[in-house]
Amino acid sequence: MPENKTDDCLECKKKDRWREDFPIEWENDNYITRREMVKYLALGSLTIAGANFLLAGIPKLASTSVMPRTRVATASSLAPGGSKLFTYPGSQDPCIMVRQTSGELVAYSQVCTHLSCAVIHNEKDNNLFCPCHQGYFAVADGRPFAGPPSRPLPRIKLEQVDDEIFAVGVEVG
């Protein structure tokens, strides 16, 4: 008899341990899951807000950082009406430099301000053209004059030393 009692107690303990491991009653399962869901959504909300504030700080950091001075081309290699592609400030930032018919050199980011396609130089009509959505930018100042883009192309500041042309900064319009 005492053995049986001990067995019962062991059974009870096992039962108790099982209940400790799974404290949620089947009927309340949905209720608890909903609370957990609210908790995780709130944590997700905090994470996203934090990430957004971190990203918002990037332009401020970028504006204080010194832009590199990169050699782009030789001035004599570009005839009036001609264009040359290069990357600035990083190797993943495509840019385009154009020598206008007046002889003046201008350079812009090649990334269209509409949906980030690459703009190309249309020598015949003397403009910068985005083939994705037919956006047109003026070569003289990078301002959009036709198509969906509404903001000008970021201008790359150039500096000429003898025959060498250097990119020294980015000017966002």
Add this chain to the structure above:
Amino acid sequence: MSTRQAQGTTVFTAILVLIGVGVVVQLWLLTATVDALRRHESGTPLLAAIASGVVFVFNGFLVLYVFAFDRKIKNK
């Protein structure tokens, strides 16, 4: 389930949905921020971050309300 319990469940489901919608809005704001950064825009990311913060405060308020309500029920 009593009528009062059913009403409570509806309220908490509504709160859960509101928080979920808030998180979706925040995700949209985050994509808008990344898009603005790619376009070298400086004004939009800050506005989006502030809006995201406001949505988080709203979500936090709702979550605190749920937890406070739970505590109240447990203490009864």
